[in-house]
Amino acid sequence: MPSTSARARPAPENSIAAIRRLSEQGYDATTAGDLADAIGMSRSTFFRRYGSKDDVVFADHDHALAQLEAFLGGTALPAPDALVEGTCDVLRLLTRDPEAARLRFELMRHTPALRDRELVITHRYERVFARYLRAVLPEGSVSASWLPPALSAGLVAVHNATLRDWLKGGTADAVHTLGRDLRQLVALYRAWLTPDADPAAHRVVVAVYDAAASPESVLESIAATLP
Template identity: 35%
Template sequence: MSSSSAAAGPGGRTEAAAKPPMRDALVAAAFRLFTERGYEQTTVDDIVALAGVGRRSFFRYFPSKEDVVFPDHERCLADMTAFLTAGTDADEPVRRVCDAARLVLLMYAENPAFSVQRYRLTRQVPGLRAYELSVVWRYERALAAYLRARFAGHRDGTLRADMIAAAVVAAHNNALRSWLRSDGQGDPRAAVDHALAQVRAAFAGAPPASGPPAGEPRDGAEGPSERGPSAARSGEDVVVVVARRDAPLWRVVQELETALGPR
């Protein structure tokens, strides 16, 4: 997580000699223990003991043990949201969301060794895979929210926004995961650019026509996906998952996967 060269820090010390920030120290301690003992066998008490801090310090930075595995996603999501918000009406919408997705790639590329280590860990721990899905969903919703606003008032605007957001995430993740499976060898930017170019080729055209299509509910009207279980077609299975309002999204996803079982 550090470079081979040391830069001068405050007071003439080098960055290599300076004490790392507590947040970084907790992440480093956690991943060392995950590697040595396994994720499930490592507790928060183990992490803070190795880092030399108290439990209160851990929870000041991370709500749970799962969060220490993804220490950079909140910052990246905030950066993506700010990037999208800073856009103008002159920006081509599909290009803008593709550029926003590249911010996630840059986050992973900042530290290939850590990114590969985390990828391997999440492949081994089902709970972390569910957590990761919730993170990906938040990125997708941020992209979709921007596109919905840009396509507001156009025919199939919401549908188009959701389709493009899903396609951007799928294309980005396909290229990113190929790079991670290669142990972070080479520069992933070209592969991600190629994947996102496919999205732009498929969707970057004339804006959707104005007005809703015949038979489609207008904004605010009840649509098929909003009518609840009673609208399910005859013979379809309906799965209802009950969760606390304050339950983390990754836990809800995990419960849903368990309820659905193998597909």
């Protein structure tokens, strides 16, 4: 299932120039010719490369989706690490130009058609993650039917929440924050993603100790029982 359109993907900096023009003139007032001028290409080339004003706004997502698919398809990282790193790479791309990212956010806030298109993009990311997860889950796994859509939706939701928080000035280092939160999310699924992991990593230790003992002596006793 390809994640990008059949059109050649334009250079990211071209879409950024177009987003700035849309913000300056307004979405409805801006023509394809205006955007072609902003990008520095003919009107016919614009239609071949982008197709519509909507496609310009979401061109970075085409790049991000292609990048994500290529990464997940070629990485040798364990699944939990691959999911975190791939999602963080998407955020790096979408936030590489803070001004353009914020202009895109404002355009979507004030343009209902773009908000509808954003939902379609969200589902495309979920499908990319789900496809990867189905490929890496152990064959015959009882979780194969529910885990890919559940975890995929969670990855996208955490990414989008972090991006929105960054756009509103709530976090300075969005990629670091996203990585931290994604590791917590993926850890909830680790038993299914890495079923052959060292059982000792999930060992439960039950300690019985004298209520009058000091905390230090209790810790020493527990440490002495561990290998």
